[in-house]
Amino acid sequence: MAYRMPTSTLLLQVFVLVFAARCAYSWRREEFRNCNQTPFCKRARGLKPEETSYEASEVVLVDGHLQGKLFPLSIQEGDPSSPLSMHVFFYSDHIIRLKINELNDPSDGTKRKRFEVPYVIEDSLDEKRLWIQKLVEENGASVVTLASNLKVFLQHKPFQIRIQDGEKCLLSFNSNGLFNFEQLREKKEGDEWEESFRTHTDSRPYGPQSISFDVTFHGAEHVYGIPEHATNLALRPTRGPEITSEPYRLFNLDVFEYIEDSPFGLYGSIPFMLSHSAVRSTGFFWLNSAEMLIDILAPGWEGDDSNKKQELNESDHIDTQWISESGIIDVFFFVGPRPKDLLRQYTTVTGLPVMPQLFATAYHQSRWNYKDEADVYNVDDGFDDNDIPYDVLWLDIEHTDGKRYFTFDHSLFPNPKEMQEKLASKGRHMVTIVDPHIKRDDGFFLHKEATSKGYYVKDIHGRDFDGWCWPGSSSYLDMLNPEIRKWWAEKFSYTNYAGSTPSLYIWNDMNEPSVFNGPEATMPRDCVHHGGIEHRDVHNAYGYYFHMATADGLLQRSGGKDRPFVLSRAFFAGTQKVGAVWTGDNTAEWDHLQVSVPMVLSLGITGLSFIGADVGGFFGNPDPELLTRWYQLAAYYPFFRAHAHLDTKRREPWLFGEPYTSYIRDAIRERYALLPYFYTLFREASMTGVPIMRPLWMEFPDEEMTYTLDRECMVGSSLLVNGVYTQGAHTESVYLPGGLWYELKTGKMFSGGDYFKIPVAMDTIPVFQRGGTIIPRRERPRRSSTQMVNDPYTLLIAVNGTHEAEGELYMDDGNTFDFAEGAFIHRKFIFSQGCLTSVAINSQKSRKKFISSSMIERIVILGLELPITTHATVEPHNRRVELEVGPSLLRSGMQSNAYIIRKPNVLVSEDWLIRVL
Ligand SMILES: *[C@@H]1O[C@H](CO)[C@@H](O)[C@H](O)[C@H]1NC(C)=O
Ligand SMILES: *[C@@H]1O[C@H](CO)[C@@H](O)[C@H](O)[C@H]1NC(C)=O
DSSP states (O other): OOOOOOSHHHHHHHHHHHHHHHHHHHHHHHTTTGGGGGGHHHHHOOOOTTOOOOOEEEEEEEETTTEEEEEEESSSSSSOOOEEEEEEEEEEEEEEEEEEEOOOOTTTTSSSOOOOOOSSGGGGGGGGBBBOOOOETTTTTEEEEESSEEEEEEEETTTEEEEEETTTEEEEOOOOOSEEOOOOOOTTTTOOEEEETTTTTEOOTOOOEEEEEEEEEETOSEEOOOOBSSOSSSOOOEETEEEOOOEEEEEEOOTOOSSSBBBSSBBBBBOEEEEEOSOOOEEEEEEOOSOEEEEOOOTTTTTOOOHHHHHTSSSSSSEEEEESSOOOOOEEEEOSSHHHHHHHHHHHHOOOOOOOGGGGGGGEEOOOOOOSHHHHHHHHHHHHHTTOOOOEEEEGGGGBTTTTTTOOOOOOOOTOOOHHHHHHTTTEEEEEESSSSOOOTTTTTTHHHHHHTTTTOOTTTBBBOEEEHHHHHHEEBBBHHHHHHHHHHHTTTTTTTTTTTTTTTEEETTTTTTTTSSGGGGGOTTOOEEEGHHHHHHHHHHHHHHHHHHHHHHHHHHHOOOOOOOEEBBBOOOOOGGOOOOOOOOOHHHHHHHHHHHHHHHHHTTOOOSSOOOOOOSBOOHHHHHHHHHHHTTSSSSSEEEEEOOOTTTOTTTTTTTTHHHHHHHHHHHHTTHHHHHHHHHHHHHHHHHOOOOOOHHHHTTGGGGGOOEEEEEEEETTEEOOOTTTOEEEEEEOOOOSSEEEEETEEEEEEEEEEEEEEEOOOOOOOOEEEEEEEEEOOOOOOGGGTEEEEEEEEOOOTTOOOOEEEEEEEEEEEEEGGGOOOEEEEEETTTTTTEEEOOOOSOOOOOOOOEEEEEEEEEEEOOOOOEEHHHHHHTTTTEEEEEEEEETTTTOOOOOEEEEEEETTTSSSSEOOOO
C-alpha cells in the first residue's frame, strides 16, 4: 500500500479525493527526482562521445579468462587517474561477462571497496566457466573465439568490446565512447559532496562514484525489459532529435497512484534488457543495485555516428546509455539467438523461477482489510454460497496489534488458529502481511531483540535509523546481513509466530523500503548497512533480501518440506528464485487495466514469471463492467489476486448482482479449469526460465507484426488472450499470428496472419487456442484447487493444418519438494493421423514416485474434418468408446461442431492410444 496523506476532516477528504482523481500525479510528481535533479544522471547525460576514452592494456589470458587494465586517455577534472581492473569471463551457452572495478592494491587494506551485489549470481555459474586457451591479437584487438563464427573483440584503443557473429556485430560495449567511471577519492578542502533534494540532504561521505557506459544492440528493431515501469512493452527512445523524455529509471519506490505511461521507477528493478528482430535476439544484464537510469537513444542522437554504422552495414541498431550512482561494472552479454534462449541464458546467471505450491496458482481474495473473524467467515461463506472457487484469503495490516507484525489484534481476531483451520478444512489457505518496518515500541519483542542485537540499519550518525511508516516511528532490519536474515527466518516458526498454522503464508509489502518521511518516500542513501555498505549501493536489492529471508522462514518452519509462498512488492534480479510479485498500487481505471499487460509481460521476459496486478485496481472504485473485464483478463495473469484500498467500497465478486456475478464466476472458474495447464507452465518456467505469460514475439519471433503488441499476449504457447480495455466495447481488434486459431467462446476457426474484428459481449474476452495444441483442463467446479486433485481431466485438442496437435501435462503433490527427486507425472499428448497417444516425458527411474488415479473423462477435438464415424477405439484392450459430433460442452454458447469422446476412462499416468479414424 502506498502512503496516503492522513486526512482528518471530511472536507479535506473530499478535497483530496477530487484533487487526487484529477491531478494526483502532477501533484506528487515533484516529490520524485528527475534526471536534472540527480547530478550523476545529469553529468552522464552531458558526456560527449569519446570524451572520457580509456585504453585497455596488459590484456592477457589468466586461468581461462581475460584480464587487463584500463587507463584513462583523457583525465577529467578532479578524477584520479588510476587504472581500472578489467576481467572478461566466458561461460557455456556463449554467456560473456565483463567486470570492471577500481584496482584494489592488496597491500592497502584501508581503501574502501566498491559494493558488489551478493546472492544474485547462481553458485553453479562457476561450474559453467569456459577455460579459454587461445587469445589472438588482431588489428589492435584481443580476440577470443567462442564458436566457429562467434568472436569477442576486445579493442584496445579506445577500449571497446564487440561480440560478432562472423562479420556481423551483435552487441557492443562502449562503441560510442560514453564509458565513464568515477573513482573513490579522499575528500579535499573545498570538496562539496553533499546533495540536497527538497527537504532532504544526502551527506555523500564518499563523494561522486557513478558509472556510465553505452551498449549497442546491433540489428535490433526493438528493445524490451528493464522493469518496473508502467508503460509499453516495446521501450521507446528517451533521447534523440525532438525527443526529450526522462530516462527509464530503476529505483525501487513506493509511488503513490502511479500513472499508466511513464518511465519513472516503481517498486522493483531488473536491469536486464532484451532486443529482438527476425534475425536475432540479444540481451544485456547489469548486476548493480544502486539507482540506475537507462536512456534509449533514437537514431540521430547527438553522438550517433552514422558513418561508422554504415561501415558495419547496419540498417538497424539501438544505442543505449546505462548510468548508475555507484557499485561496479559486472555485466553479462547474451547472444540468443532466439527469445527463449535469452531466458535460458539469463536464468543460468540469476537462477530459475521457483516452483510454487498448487494453491498459490489459483485465485486469491484480498482487501485492506478483512476486519475481523466474522468478516473472514462471511467472505468465505460468500464464495460457497455463490459457487465461486477461491483458495486464499488475505489479511492486510489492520489484523495486527497496532501494526506490530507477527501479532494479531485479539479483539478482532481472538482465535486466529481456529480461523485458519476452519478455512483449511475446505482446502483453503490464509496470508498475513509482514512488512520490514518494525514499530519502535520497547514493549514489542521484535523491536527489543533487534535493538539489543544491533540489527537495524544505521543512520549517518551511527544510530538506529528511525523513519515513519504504518506503525509510526519505525526501524528497518538490515537484511543485507546473513545473520539477521537467519534470525528473521526463525521468527516464522509456529512457536515464534503465535497464532500461525501450516496453512498460513506471508505477504511482504513496503519493502522498497517505504519510509513515509524519507527522501522520495524511501530510506536516505547515506544510511549504513552491514559491513559499512551505504544504502545507496544496496537500495534496489533490499526488498529482495527481505523477501528471501521471509521465504527461508516458511521453508524452515516446515522442516524444509513445504514450498514457501511469499508475495513481495519490491524485487530485483533473482527474485524469481524466491516467490511471487505483484505490480503494486494500481488504480481502478481502464488505462490501468490495459497497462497491466505490458507490465506483467516485461517482468516475465526478465525472468520473474509469477506476477499479476491487483484485480479491480487498488485505488478507487471500479464499476461492475470494469471489474468484470478485470477478472476476465486477470484469470490469465500468472498471479491472480483481487485487492482493494481501505477507502474503497466492498467488491467481493457477488456484490454487484447479476449478470456480473455470473460473469465473474465464469472468469474465476475458467482459471480453475485451466489450473492443470497453468501448473504445467509453472513447471516449464522453473526448468527453462520461459515465462508463463509471454509477448507474442516470443512464440512467433519471425512475425514483425507482433513486435510491438501488448494489448494481447500468449499464455504458454497455446493460448492467445486479448483483454477488453474500453467501456461498452462491442468489438476488439485482435492480431492472430500465422496458423490456425480457435476462439474458445464459439469454437470458430480463424486462419491467422492478420487482424480480426472479434465481436465481444460482456460474458468473455477474446481468447484463442492455437491450432496444433492440446490443453489439459479440469471442468468440475470445486471450492478450491486442493479439492480438485483427484478430479478427472478433459483434453481440448485444437488441430493445425495437417490435423495434428501436441500438448503436455505436469502433475506432482502440489506442495513438497519431492518432485526434485522424481515424484511427478509429466505426460506428452500427441494427436496425429487420427490417433491420440499419451507418452511419458520423463521415464527415468526416480527415487520417489507420484501416483495419481485421475482419469481422462473427456476429449474434445476442434477443427477435425472426419468421415462420419460413431466410435473410437482405446488401446490397450481395443475398447470401443462413443464418439459424438456436436457443439462442445465447454461453453454453453459454443457454436461450431467438435468431436467429443466421452469417458475414454484412461489413466492420465499411463501410456495409451485412442484411435478416432
Ligand atoms: C559491407 O558491405 C559491403 C558491400 O556489400 C562489403 O564489401 C563489406 O565488406 C561489408 N562490410 C562488412 C563489415 O561486413
Ligand atoms: C502441426 O503440428 C505438428 C505437431 O506439432 C507439426 O509437426 C506440424 O508441422 C504442424 N503442421 C502445420 C501445418 O503447422
